[in-house]
Amino acid sequence: MFEDRIDAGRQLAARLAERRGGDLVVLGLPRGGVPVAAEVALALDAPLDVIVVRKLGVPYQPELAMGAIGEDGVRVLNRRVLDHARVSDEELRMVELRERAVLDARVERLRRGRPALDLGGTTALIVDDGIATGSTARAACQVARHLGAARVVLAVPVAPADAIGGFPEADEVICLRTPANFAAVGYHYRDFSPTSDDEVVALLDAAARRHARTRTPRHGDFDGDVEVPLGDTALRGHLHLPDPAAAVVVFAHGSGSSRHSTRNRYVASVLNDAGLGTLLMDLLTPEEELHRTNVFDIGLLATRLEAATDWLRGRPDTASSRIGYFGASTGAAAALWAAADGAEDAGPDAEAPVSAVVSRGGRPDLAGPRLAGVRSPTLLIVGGADHVVLELNREAQARLRCENGLAIVRGATHLFEEPGTLAEAAMLARDWFVRHLLGGETGAVAG
Incomplete structure (x- = not known):
């Protein structure tokens, strides 16, 4: 069991220590994944950003993903699901319109004018505090690749084994623990207090200052x-x-x-x-x-x-x-x-x-x-x-x-x-x- 997200981030950073340097960009899934990602970015001396994504759910079965959207107009579709569910172009447009509004509002709250980091040619290390079904993480990996990442790595402290087994959206998946009795992500933390938008912004600001100082002395x-x-x-x-x-x-x-x-x-x-x-x-x-x-x-x-x-x-x-x-x-x-x-x-x-x-x-x-x-x-x-x-x-x-x-x-x-x-x-x-x-x-x- 992890004490909190900081402890989880430090343990994850220790596992990832050999990846320090190069073209690595650490991307935290807001909100709870960002404190974990902040510790990883600090340890690996890498820039930190958020990757904001929204799943596009089938209209009559929202938990089933027919695609995902990200910043800069990125849209990834699952044609197999779209065809099987017989989702019309108009239905897809309405779902995307609704989810795009939610995504844009969240981006504005978290970035507050700060531009997103360029992922072109980088290794995108996507970090969350844990995954249950993996649908959001899958969407994040797809969006990162469409934003130009040359390699996509997903790293989480805890997840059920079946959720990370066979994960084609990522080139590599790293997970510290895969307990048999998973239940929920929060069950594996002593302190799983909610992370606020203000905390995410503060972590991003601190990381940006640190990275600017070390990269542009x-x-x-x-x-x-x-x-x-x-x-x-x-x-x-x-x-x-x-x-x-x-x-x-x-x-x-x-x-x-x-x-x-x-x-x-x-x-x-x-x-x-x-x-x-x-x-x-x-x-x-x-x-x-x-x-x-x-x-x-x-x-x-x-x-x-x-x-x-x-x-x-x-x-x-x-x-x-x-x-x-x-x-x-x-x-x-x-x-x-x-x-x-x-x-x-x-x-x-x-x-x-x-x-x-x-x-x-x-x-x-x-x-x-x-x-x-x-x-x-x-x-x-x-x-x-x-x-x-x-x-x-x-x-x-x-x-x-x-x-x-x-x-x-x-x-x-x-x-x-x-x-x-x-x-x-x-x-x-x-x-x-x-x-x-x-x-x-x-x-x-x-x-």
């Missing part, structure tokens, strides 16, 4: 994949720099997938909106990540973090940037370890080598005795329902001698998967970094 901005040299190998990362790059936050995660983490990328987008540069990098190579002990080798992770910091300081566009660390899981301990190492090397009277550290759901306790050597202002963000980690963070905070804070996000568990909790953590991190890296005003930090 300002003059002088840098946004791209990078490699940090490390002896005979290199660490892969993704660097976003505003112009000028006054500050850069380096993300540290214990696993080797930091740059692909949907949570890290979401937090990075919040920091980017505030004018901060970000470096999302993998502290372990793919081969190293296969050995679980490396994830808990804090000294190794800290060394990699220091190498990334040195690399930034060697770039002309970041040589004078203030540096911050954002750590999650064991990466939080690595961030504090690296900050303490740098502080010791710089001497007691020198400025701290990194200007701020933030831990989200981290294990700062694993930095051990080095905690007392950290001089960088440090914020520990922990979920209120993450009881064991919260206590470990309290113990770690007691060992810090620098400016510090403990922010507790109510209701959040370890991964901040609950609605709104990751956004709250991201805003707390943003405020801390803006204050200490850019010298801006911030809100209060919970203690």
